[in-house]
Amino acid sequence: MGKATVWALFVILFFLHQDFWWWEDSNLIFGFMPIGLAYHAAFSIACACLGFLAIRYAWPHDLEKFADDHD
């Protein structure tokens, strides 16, 4: 996995955010959580996973060294 994959996942997540397919759905999951809200809560977890992948595979090591070298 490289930077391009991380960027591709970012774009996919952006489109997944526009969940027009749940717009008129007020069904509950787990008996209390409206499906539109549950979906977006899961989306937040997906964002955290993407952050993890970005750090693992697209971390700016060079930039870090560049700043630390000039203390």
Added chain:
Amino acid sequence: MTTLIVIVGYLCLLLALGFFSNKLFRGTSKDYFVASHSIGPFLLLMSVFGTTMTAFALVGSTGKSFERGIGTYGLMASISGLVHAAIFFLIGIRLWAFGKKHGFITQIQFFRARFESDSIGYLLFPILVLLIIPYLLIGIIGAGKTIEPVTAGAFPALFTNPTAPQWLGGVPPWLTGLVVSLVVLSYVFMGGSRGAAFANTFQTIVFMIMGLVAFVFIINALGGVNNTGKVPARINDKGLVVQDYQFDKQKAQLTTNVPPKPVGRVVDFEDPSLSDQQPHFWREPVKVEFKKKNPKTGELIPFERELGIPFITFVTYLFIPLSVGMFPHLFQHWLTARSAKSFRLTVIAHPLCIMIVWVPCVLVGAWASGVLPPGIPPPAVLSAMLTLLVGDPVLIGLLTAGVLAAIMSSLDSQFLCLGTIFTNDIVIHRAGEKNYSDKQIIFIARCFIVVIVALTYGLAMLAKNANVFDLAIWCFSGFSALFPVIFAALYWKRTSKQGAVASIIAALLTWLYYFHQSGYGGEYMVGPGIVPAAICFVVAALVLIVVSLFTDPPSEETLTKFFPEKSEL
């Protein structure tokens, strides 16, 4: 009265924390402004998250969900999880690196160096102050709206002119605003950015824990988790919006309304598919007419509210979280980081922290539609739910302290940031650093912070009835419109000084135009529901590109400084 004692106790604890952080203060201006670049991953996460989550997150999101339903979460929270984390990664780390290498303390110093221009600093300074003031106002307004309902009845002989009749004797917003301002002022005054980081961490932990505790108590009061789904207001087969339940304070339990209590009606009700729907649990827009009581005359006044969210509004809201890239107070927090690695925890955990805070607030706001009168001011919904559903005054005090914690953890950074940019970008920049000792620099920053606190407090009293969520959106919109400048400064070599200046002016003018159209802070959409931030952003970006292409590029020296070769990196 017990509730008030708990809240005052919390504020005293914060003051003690201010004294403690003052002991750790190293006495240098660098320590006062950016904590000597010594903040580690956990403190950075807590201070960045605490700063971005203000009254807007707790009070505003609950109120907005009460008005428009669960779409509030996708509108601001989940998209922020994606966009904020990307900005921390793409912009935060890069600015931290340049800041550390070239000794920048403020955003304006970066822009002056990147665009080889003094004037860009003088242009940006008043704009940043103008935009951050609404952000400060929502904190003070939000605090006032929160405390008055939960302290209702504490001083009936002293406070006789409440915002709403049922809050007679509650601590009035002017007094809450004054106390909150003074508490924040004192610990920022003493500890600077290190004090703010400690206070933010403490307060972020407090508001996250208290938010979850409040959530559990509210669920229990509403009859358990499986019953909460039945609580929100419902549209019946005649197009009336009804409340099926009410909360009996004597029995401390939810009781069924027989028959269901009508509180509003769907305007032009024709669609039978709306029947039996709970409009706060979906996002399809529905226009409803409610009634609210005039607090002075007791007369019922009809008002219309659109529940749900138009899809185009939802999509264009993505421009709002871009504001984080241009928040000067966040820039300052980024520069406090010990190393780039300090950002890692923030990038991963920020979306999760947003979820932990926003999901409960949005649910509480939607549930509130079933038990509170629809005319209640949206910023007061959270505290009204606490007062109604959580009986124990000590617990209410602790929960309210949690709300204040969220508010103050943003105010401190914003006050400090304004003091920092005034001192460094105006005073020292004009007179030269050598003309002031470190002590004098800190003194000037502190004096400006006092002035800004006083000014903000005065303005908050004038705008005391503003909607916290909408006012915050206006602040964010302005910063979003400036986002093209910071992004281009970091990633597009061709961005010229003239392009940046033209873009800033275009952003300001479009923002001012729409702000005026909104009646200075109300909810306002363009055409079919496009948020003004989207238009301001597009205009500013286009102007930046066009003007940059038609003017001279930056010098080679500047390009080498800000776009070093891979081998140099």
